[in-house]
Amino acid sequence: MSDPYKTNRRCFIKAISTSSAALVLGFHLPVAAKPGQGGAAPAKGFVPNAYLRIDPDGTVTVTVTKSEIGQGVRTSLPMIVAEELEADWSRVVVTQATTGLGFKSLGTGGSWAIGGNWTPLRTAGATAREMLVSAAAAAWSVDRATCRAEKGSVVHAPTGRRLGYGELAEAASKLQVPTNPPLKDPKNYTIIGTRRPRIDGRPIVTGTATFGLDVRLPGMKFATILRSPVMGGKVAKWDDKRAMTSAGVRAVVPVSSGLAAGVAVVADSTWAAFKGREALDVTWDNGPNAAFDGEAFRKKLEESSHASAIVTRKDAVAAGTSVTAARSIEATYEYPFQAHATLEPMNCVADVRDGRTEIWAPTQAPDRIRERVAALIKQPAETITVHVTMSGGGFGRRLGVDYALEAAEVSMAVKSPVQVIWSREDDMRHGHFQPASANRMTGGVDAKGAPVAWKQVKAGSYLSIFGPPSAAERASSDYWRDASWGCYDNPYSIPGLETGYVPVDSPVPTGPWRAVYSPSCSFARESFVDELAHAAGRDPLEFRLSLLDPAKKFKAGNLNIDQGRLRSVLALAAEKAQWTRKLPPGWGRGIAGNVYDGDTCLAYVAEASTGKDGSIRVERMVCAVDCGIVINPSGVEAQIEGGIAFGLSTVIGGEITIRAGRVEQSSFLDYPVIRMDQMPKVEIHIVPSTASPTGMGEPPVPPVAPAVTNAIFNATGKRIRRLPVRLPAAAGGEK
Amino acid sequence: MNENLIPQDGLRLTVNGTQRPASAPPDTPLLWILRDVLGLTGSKFGCGLGVCGACTVLVDGEPVRSCMSTGPEVAGKKVTTIEGLSSDASHPVQRAWLAEDVAQCGYCQAGQIMTAAALLARNPRPTDADIDAAMSENVCRCGTYQRIRAAIHRAAAEMKS
Missing domain, CATH: 3.10.20.30 (Beta-grasp domain)
Known part of the structure; x- marks a missing residue:
């Protein structure tokens, strides 16, 4: 019985000794950052960041290091492990990693949970599988080559003997850990690529899943904060007399650690805190932003888009290429500030104590919470544990940590566990926002209708919650490239293509939002491609396909653009939507595609109808996507359905406006998001692939708006260059 | 006081x-x-x-x-x-929700399920228009509407049979 796998002292996987008879493997997953975002440093010693545990009863426990924000990671990541492990999926359970266990990175963002964990998680499952097979072979005293793993057991093929993983766990835990275990051929997958319902489905439909707001601790108080209505304002003075007489109110304390300063009311119940807040008397120092006007800023962005830009890409024009435009056009595309409007408002539970602090947060950034809370409460990070709860939506909002800092600040002040809850109005007004931007487009086509010039200049802001750029960054093309996905990574072949960025600072807190920088840039790019096609008198689909070479791959900045994959999804979406089929009167059809962050390729054909009153209805969205190997088709389709809803909300009315330094919106009444009766019919076509999987959380969003506005143009002849669409008064729009 | x-x-x-x-x-x-x-x-x-x-x-x-x-x-x-509604997910609406794999983040789903259960109790065979009318006051920011619609039709079929 030879074991082909030699132990490597530098291996990234180790058996963890436990007192129980379980096989517990700790994995250091060398999860690389995305290109251009800094690589993960090599581990010093052994720093596990995932655990796989097999108990004697056969239960397989996978510790998930990514936050569940609706994208299904608590199902899809374990599926990858289970596939290589040859686990019985019905015996797989999930635990959520907390900080303080030595995990390397718990942050969730950038549509990178699958792409970044693909190889490490497969290796993890395969390693355990090989150890279990070796343990079975040893138990039977047979050649391990005659044994195989299947569905939670090892089978000895010649005799049909079978031992369950639970029975083998203890023996396997005493074996040396192999390196480079063989990975399965994708054609033999039985879990990956199959529809697996969400592992949290049952707790969700019975109301027992624990979201942040559902955390309850003994002695926990409830708090809510009255924040400065003006961005950047401060508390000048406050009087708690009336609030303290409000029933159930226990304390009133100032708070300054979040995005907006304010005064917290701490009470025995949520309602008592809300009522107590109404009784607070606070005088504000509005600070320097009381005159900030969103409309003036919008004009400033538009003007700035004409200014001299930092060049983010400039393609050389091949010798002999004609760049004489027979027809030139120009246009500016505008994108407003956007809120995340997660259905679960921001909240956090903190229990700050000397030497032991615990935080429960619906968050995408537990590591950052730990680091920032440590600095705030002046305690070592090692004394702080962040528990990640289920999140009622994320969309990048929970990559901020302001809500957790506030909770820690209040808990420290009142020396009690506290749940800080944001009202809907707080959430709509006092978070960070998708930055507003303007994209200035110029382009030309030659006498034959081929594009011969393209320039896209984005004017916008950096993500301020992560701090301002250094002087060196401010002057760097790399920094602003990263702030304009969808602009500099233009996937089309156009001679003389040039892109640029004009930084425009604002006092508005800005940060990640679903698809980060891409929605505004992609809206402008895919709309303007349409404009150029029409200027050339060509069909928008045929025009796009003519600019994409099936065999061409190139690098834009650090991103890899595969024209063939984009071409395929555009062609597939068009075919499935029957691009040339005649539509009913008043209907229009539009197409848009995108290569998201150098990875997932996705295209839509949108069909929209217009009413006599000018109202617009999106009837149908046909999607084609290439995201490499699909882990869970149900999950991929869910992200597309949801991405369409998210993108449509920016078309129908989503817009944060600011007057006198104050956000004007306060709820779903004035920040509309799409509802059941506005949801179009969605059809999804996935391109089969054996390429490594790429993300699906964000890629469905950017092409939604341009596909729809291109359809509106097709239906009405009206080109939408500013979101959201402003309907005529007759259709309930602007008077 | x-x-x-x-x-x-x-x-x-x-x-x-x-x-x-x-x-x-x-x-x-x-x-x-x-x-x-x-x-x-x-x-x-x-x-x-x-x-x-x-x-x-x-x-x-x-x-x-x-x-x-x-x-x-x-x-x-x-x-x-x-x-x-049921603690073991046995209500037809809960079962349909699981079969259609409706939830994304899941936060709105209790409200969606309760609204759907009420709809089906008074209208055992709702049309798409009936579903729009009953469900359009419930926000799902994740956008699970297409699956909610499918789950309501599924539950209706199951409750009738």
Whole structure:
């Protein structure tokens, strides 16, 4: 019985000794950052960041290091492990990693949970599988080559003997850990690529899943904060007399650690805190932003888009290429500030104590919470544990940590566990926002209708919650490239293509939002491609396909653009939507595609109808996507359905406006998001692939708006260059 | 002292078939009685304004925004929350929700399920238009609407057979 796998002292996987008879493997997953975002440093010693545990009863426990924000990671990541492990999926359970266990990175963002964990998680499952097979072979005293793993057991093929993983766990835990275990051929997958319902489905439909707001601790108080209505304002003075007489109110304390300063009311119940807040008397120092006007800023962005830009890409024009435009056009595309409007408002539970602090947060950034809370409460990070709860939506909002800092600040002040809850109005007004931007487009086509010039200049802001750029960054093309996905990574072949960025600072807190920088840039790019096609008198689909070479791959900045994959999804979406089929009167059809962050390729054909009153209805969205190997088709389709809803909300009315330094919106009444009766019919076509999987959380969003506005143009002849669409008064729009 | 703020100690509510004491000031929304007094956290806070539907419960079988009604208003009536629909996910609507793999983040789903259960109780065979009319006051920011629609049709078919 030879074991082909030699132990490597530098291996990234180790058996963890436990007192129980379980096989517990700790994995250091060398999860690389995305290109251009800094690589993960090599581990010093052994720093596990995932655990796989097999108990004697056969239960397989996978510790998930990514936050569940609706994208299904608590199902899809374990599926990858289970596939290589040859686990019985019905015996797989999930635990959520907390900080303080030595995990390397718990942050969730950038549509990178699958792409970044693909190889490490497969290796993890395969390693355990090989150890279990070796343990079975040893138990039977047979050649391990005659044994195989299947569905939670090892089978000895010649005799049909079978031992369950639970029975083998203890023996396997005493074996040396192999390196480079063989990975399965994708054609033999039985879990990956199959529809697996969400592992949290049952707790969700019975109301027992624990979201942040559902955390309850003994002695926990409830708090809510009255924040400065003006961005950047401060508390000048406050009087708690009336609030303290409000029933159930226990304390009133100032708070300054979040995005907006304010005064917290701490009470025995949520309602008592809300009522107590109404009784607070606070005088504000509005600070320097009381005159900030969103409309003036919008004009400033538009003007700035004409200014001299930092060049983010400039393609050389091949010798002999004609760049004489027979027809030139120009246009500016505008994108407003956007809120995340997660259905679960921001909240956090903190229990700050000397030497032991615990935080429960619906968050995408537990590591950052730990680091920032440590600095705030002046305690070592090692004394702080962040528990990640289920999140009622994320969309990048929970990559901020302001809500957790506030909770820690209040808990420290009142020396009690506290749940800080944001009202809907707080959430709509006092978070960070998708930055507003303007994209200035110029382009030309030659006498034959081929594009011969393209320039896209984005004017916008950096993500301020992560701090301002250094002087060196401010002057760097790399920094602003990263702030304009969808602009500099233009996937089309156009001679003389040039892109640029004009930084425009604002006092508005800005940060990640679903698809980060891409929605505004992609809206402008895919709309303007349409404009150029029409200027050339060509069909928008045929025009796009003519600019994409099936065999061409190139690098834009650090991103890899595969024209063939984009071409395929555009062609597939068009075919499935029957691009040339005649539509009913008043209907229009539009197409848009995108290569998201150098990875997932996705295209839509949108069909929209217009009413006599000018109202617009999106009837149908046909999607084609290439995201490499699909882990869970149900999950991929869910992200597309949801991405369409998210993108449509920016078309129908989503817009944060600011007057006198104050956000004007306060709820779903004035920040509309799409509802059941506005949801179009969605059809999804996935391109089969054996390429490594790429993300699906964000890629469905950017092409939604341009596909729809291109359809509106097709239906009405009206080109939408500013979101959201402003309907005529007759259709309930602007008077 | 404002008499609205005096805890109403005598308040008893019938929630999920059980009579329970629910001491809270009389202006306390039912949502916060359920969540903070009775420990039933399945009904969610989304807006506190009656415009998102996350807090929907059934009162004598009718869908009600629990953030907009108070304890005294529902005293003597039967309140059903997601926890009372069935604790083992055996209600046809819950089963359909699992079969269609509806949930993304899941936060709005209790309200969606309660609204759908009420719809099916009064209209066993809803059309798409009926579903639009009944469900369009419930926000799903993740955008699971297509699957909610499919799940309601599935539950309707199952309840009829």
